[in-house]
Amino acid sequence: MNLILLGPPGAGKGTQAETLSAKHGLVQLSTGAMLRAAVKAGTEVGLKAKSIMEKGGLVSDDIVVRIIKDRIAEPDCQGGFILDGFPRTLPQAAALEKMLKSSKKKLDFVIELKVDDKALIERISGRFSCAKCGAGYHDTFKQTKVAGVCDSCGNKEFIRRADDNVETVQNRLLAYYKETSPLIGYYFAKGLLDSVDGMGAIDQVGGSIEKVLAKLD
Ligand code: ADP
Ligand code: ADP
Ligand code: ZN
Numbered sequence: 001m002n003l004i005l006l007g008p009p010g011a012g013k014g015t016q017a018e019t020l021s022a023k024h025g026l027v028q029l030s031t032g033a034m035l036r037a038a039v040k041a042g043t044e045v046g047l048k049a050k051s052i053m054e055k056g057g058l059v060s061d062d063i064v065v066r067i068i069k070d071r072i073a074e075p076d077c078q079g080g081f082i083l084d085g086f087p088r089t090l091p092q093a094a095a096l097e098k099m100l101k102s103s104k105k106k107l108d109f110v111i112e113l114k115v116d117d118k119a120l121i122e123r124i125s126g127r128f129s130c131a132k133c134g135a136g137y138h139d140t141f142k143q144t145k146v147a148g149v150c151d152s153c154g155n156k157e158f159i160r161r162a163d164d165n166v167e168t169v170q171n172r173l174l175a176y177y178k179e180t181s182p183l184i185g186y187y188f189a190k191g192l193l194d195s196v197d198g199m200g201a202i203d204q205v206g207g208s209i210e211k212v213l214a215k216l217d
Contacts, residue, residue, distance in 0.1 A: 001024065001026065001080040001108045001109075001216060002080055002081055002083075002100070002105060002106065002107050002215070003026075003081075003082055003083070003107065003108055003109040003110065003213075004082075004083045004086075004087070004107065004109070004110040004111070004179075004187075005017055005082060005083065005084050005111055005113065006111065006112045006113070006183060006184065007112055007113035007114070007171065008114065008115065008117075008120055008173060008176045008177075008180075008181075009120065009124060009172045009173065009176060010112050010115070010120040010121070010124035010127070010169075011113040011115045011120065011123075012115065012122040012123070012198050012202065012205055013085060013113060014028075014030060014032075014085075014136050015136050015142070015202055016113070016202075016206060016209055017030070017082045017084040018135065018136060019206055019211065020082055020206075021082055023095050024080070024213075025079060025080070026079070026080040026082050027076050027077050027079075027080070027081045027082070027178075028081070028082050028084055029068065029071055029072070029077070029081050029082065029083050029084060030084040030085050030088065030188070031059075031064050031068060031084075031086040031088075033083045033134065033146065033181050034067050034071070034086055035049045035053060035064075035067075036053075036058060036161075039053065044159055045063055045067070048060075048063060049063065052194075053163055053167070054162060054163060054176065055087045055168065055171055056163055056167075056170070056171030056172040056174075057175060058088055058089065058167065058179055059093045061089055061095065061119065064086060064088070064092060065092060065095040065096075065099075066082075066166075067111060068083075068086050068096070068099075069095075069099050072099065072100075072210060073102070073103070078140055083096075087174075087183060088176075088179060088180045088183075089179045089180065089183075090182060090186060091181065091209035093183055093186060093187075101162060103162075107192055108216060109213065109216075110183075110187040110192045110193050110194070110196060110207055111194050111195075111196055111212055112118060112184055112187075112193060112194070112195040112196065113196055113198035113205065114195055114197055114198050114199070115199055116199060117173065119199060120169075120173070121166075121169060122214075123138065123141070124164050124169055125164065125169075125199060126139035126140050126141065126162065126167075127136045127160070127164055128158045128160045129143050129157065129158065129159055129161075130150040130152065130153060130155050130157075130158060130159075131155065131157040131158055131159045132153050132155035132157065133152050133153040133155065134151065134188040135150055135152040137151070137158070141201075141202065142144060142202060144186060146194055147198045153206075191216065196208040196209055196212065196214045
């Protein structure tokens with residue numbers, strides 16, 4: 001099963017992808033995480049992406065398409081994947097279609113997480129993650145079970161993203177509405193779109209996504 005989680009920054013894509021990948025044995029493909037790794041490693045891609053990400057803009061289609069194309073071709077993705085943060089523009093969606101077609105794969109679902117803009121800001125400003133395994137948390141909505149200790153790996157160090165600040169968030173929202181939101185109509189027209197209420201608690205949203213996926217069984 002191959003699916004896309006679509007939604008504005010902070011909607012809960014990464015959070016839901018984490019649970020879904022464990023439950024269904026799917027690989028989570030987050031272009032944001034891949035780009036952050038490239039920035040940290042100081043690769044050529046990382047150098048190009050760094051300042052754009054800091055400002056909250058979109059990295060060029062060429063770069064992200066290349067990253068995803070290489071990653072999807074790897075053996076662990078053959079059993080299915082969840083795209084989290086890709087595609088983000090119509091040209092990226094077209095490139096995805098092309099690469100899936102040439103490897104005889106298809107998209108089973110595009111799931112849109114619908115979340116109010118005010119809630120996005122609240123979610124983003126409280127977001128942090130485990131420095132070791134990447135598990136995502138929130139100051140209010142998803143605290144660690146034991147204070148200061150990662151539920152998944154027991155690590156005690158956490159990080160906050162440099163771009164999760166008020167000024168950058170505004171640009172990221174603008175980029176979403178300008179460049180990414182047209183994908184909702186695009187996938188609706190292709191008969192692939194399911195929209196889910198993303199305003200409920202994390203488990204509730206997960207339940208709504210499972211209902212959509214059950215259509216395949
Ligand atoms: P995205 O990947 O779409 O940018 P995340 O999954 O990182 O979003 O979620 C953003 C923040 O909001 C995280 O701190 C996460 O723990 C929290 N969060 C995710 N889903 C919900 C939810 N349904 N209700 C409240 N907080 C949530
Ligand atoms: P969020 O889910 O909070 O929006 P991501 O981790 O998905 O954040 O992305 C972080 C940043 O990485 C984006 O603001 C953008 O600069 C860059 N990025 C990630 N995915 C893409 C993509 N598919 N196309 C262009 N830029 C991307
Ligand atoms: Zn951890």
